[in-house]
Amino acid sequence: MVCEIKEELKGLLSQNQLEQMEEYSVKDMVKLYTGSVENVGWDKFVWNRLTVPKHRFFVWLTMNNRLQTTSIWHKIGIASSASCLICDDDEETQTHLLFECKYSSAVFRQVKRWCELPDNLTNINIALRWIARSRKSCFQKKVLFAIMGAMIYHIWGSRNEAYWNQKVITIHRIVNTIQKEIVERLYRVMPKKVGTARKMWLRRLAHQVCN
Ligand SMILES: [Zn+2]
Numbered sequence: 022m023v024c025e026i027k028e029e030l031k032g033l034l035s036q037n038q039l040e041q042m043e044e045y046s047v048k049d050m051v052k053l054y055t056g057s058v059e060n061v062g063w064d065k066f067v068w069n070r071l072t073v074p075k076h077r078f079f080v081w082l083t084m085n086n087r088l089q090t091t092s093i094w095h096k097i098g099i100a101s102s103a104s105c106l107i108c109d110d111d112e113e114t115q116t117h118l119l120f121e122c123k124y125s126s127a128v129f130r131q132v133k134r135w136c137e138l139p140d141n142l143t144n145i146n147i148a149l150r151w152i153a154r155s156r157k158s159c160f161q162k163k164v165l166f167a168i169m170g171a172m173i174y175h176i177w178g179s180r181n182e183a184y185w186n187q188k189v190i191t192i193h194r195i196v197n198t199i200q201k202e203i204v205e206r207l208y209r210v211m212p213k214k215v216g217t218a219r220k221m222w223l224r225r226l227a228h229q230v231c232n
Contacts, residue, residue, distance in 0.1 A: 069163045076170035106183040120144035171199045200230040
């Protein structure tokens with residue numbers, strides 16, 4: 022995990038800063054990068070134990086609109102086109118990539134079905150707000166936030182795969198990866214005092230992982 026975060030942050034921090042840190046934690050990284058992790062209403066969900074550590078930083082980047090999309094690369098002259106690397110139908114802004122692209126919409130549709138979120142949540146942003154305001158238990162909210170984090174991370178990963186290897190990961194495979202990572206994480210760090218209803222819900226999620 023440490024190595025993955027280190028890799029992801031190489032573009033943001035100097036070699037000196039990286040070498041000076043003995044132990045990497047995502048929170049430390051964000052502090053170093055921003056000076057603070059305060060004033061974010063969703064932090065208690067993003068920084069919860071149920072979220073897969075490598076996903077947290079990407080949720081934070083997304084919430085702060087800092088994903089380095091092709092649209093940004095195009096504006097600063099790094100990319101020759103601003104088009105979405107996955108669908109090639111529109112400009113690859115963060116909003117397009119995560120919320121409007123037909124690829125991410127299809128992934129989101131399947132994930133919603135899996136974790137029993139309402140069908141009318143049209144994008145991850147709306148879903149995050151809906152989850153935060155819902156009457157679900159704190160535990161369920163954390164699980165759902167962890168799922169949204171996984172989705173952001175893997176859609177971004179799929180976009181990078183398209184960039185580096187000119188291949189788009191199938192929707193089935195990306196959904197399967199999200200499900201497996203989440204289920205594995207939940208069973209590994211699940212709090213001891215989880216009631217029967219919640220255990221049943223987790224078991225249902227585990228049984229409905231697509232093959
Ligand atoms: Zn697209």
